[in-house]
Amino acid sequence: MKFKIYRYNPDKDAAPYMQEYDLKFEAGDAMLLDALMMLREQDDSLGFRKSCREGVCGSDAMNINGRNGLACVTPLSSLKQPIEIRPLPGLPVIRDLIVDMSQFFKQYHSIKPYLVNNDPPPETERLQSPKDRAELDGLYECILCGCCTTSCPSFWWNPDKFVGPAGLLQAYRFIADTRDQATSERLDNLEDPYRLFRCHTIMNCADVCPKELNPTEAIGKIKDMMVKRIV
Amino acid sequence: MLNRVVTGAHYGLRDWLVQRITAVVMVLFVLFVVGDLLLQPRVDYDVWTRLFSSNVMRSFALLFLLSLFYHAWIGVRDIVMDYINLASVRLLVHVVVIFALLMYSIWSVQILWGF
Numbered sequence: 001m002k003f004k005i006y007r008y009n010p011d012k013d014a015a016p017y018m019q020e021y022d023l024k025f026e027a028g029d030a031m032l033l034d035a036l037m038m039l040r041e042q043d044d045s046l047g048f049r050k051s052c053r054e055g056v057c058g059s060d061a062m063n064i065n066g067r068n069g070l071a072c073v074t075p076l077s078s079l080k081q082p083i084e085i086r087p088l089p090g091l092p093v094i095r096d097l098i099v100d101m102s103q104f105f106k107q108y109h110s111i112k113p114y115l116v117n118n119d120p121p122p123e124t125e126r127l128q129s130p131k132d133r134a135e136l137d138g139l140y141e142c143i144l145c146g147c148c149t150t151s152c153p154s155f156w157w158n159p160d161k162f163v164g165p166a167g168l169l170q171a172y173r174f175i176a177d178t179r180d181q182a183t184s185e186r187l188d189n190l191e192d193p194y195r196l197f198r199c200h201t202i203m204n205c206a207d208v209c210p211k212e213l214n215p216t217e218a219i220g221k222i223k224d225m226m227v228k229r230i231v
Numbered sequence: 232m233l234n235r236v237v238t239g240a241h242y243g244l245r246d247w248l249v250q251r252i253t254a255v256v257m258v259l260f261v262l263f264v265v266g267d268l269l270l271q272p273r274v275d276y277d278v279w280t281r282l283f284s285s286n287v288m289r290s291f292a293l294l295f296l297l298s299l300f301y302h303a304w305i306g307v308r309d310i311v312m313d314y315i316n317l318a319s320v321r322l323l324v325h326v327v328v329i330f331a332l333l334m335y336s337i338w339s340v341q342i343l344w345g346f
Contacts, residue, residue, distance in 0.1 A: 154313070
């Protein structure tokens, strides 16, 4: 099994380079992460993040054969060889496949990803009707792996100003929450040519999302609410 | 000036909406003109001038052109915002594009009502 993996150690290398690996391994139903773990046994300098190994933590997002995805839920049998692995595009590389996600989380924090409700907390939880709760389906499942945001050209060009698909999906997750009382402030916060309107609906985000969520649709709903607010 | 990232201009929605509305106007006009010309047995100067001789058609054409210019302004501005990093250069390009589009608008009126 042949691999071409992006390598860069800023302490030692002048520039990034692609390293070739050959792994004697019968893929079967194994995932890409299994192969990476075996490669790391051969070469312990290979850097990548991983944790839950089942598509829940979002640590091992990387660019696999030109497409962002989670190594732990990408079957090896689905990949054309040599399997080319690069770090997520558009973010600074710390080492090999490890990227600095600060900018990504800065944008996530900018949309206030928590419930804003000024009523005194009830004795038990704030209950929702099943119908209201269903509005959050397809939004709350996001694991913040960064596959969508780093596949978005608008984020590549304006990572400091455009919130990006993951942040906007989360913004809509709180706008859609009936327990949240800050809808209007949230819309104000996004009414900006850079923060929201850099999205030109090219849908790379929905295409790569490993949880099969649709940030483009959520962004469209934010725009719809803004239109509803002014007409 | 402080080197801070600033956002929060509180516009964007109107332009996004106008871009969609102007697109619809342009589609309607193109369908109408292409449809009308397809129905003609032949297309020559006479057919073309007759089509544009009524004020209704001229107004529709002007509406189309103004839609085109506004649509173009939003599109060009979006590209400029992505690719020109220096705010002063961005402003300069914005002004040049706006003046050019205003001139085209005046010119369009001249062309449509000037023959």
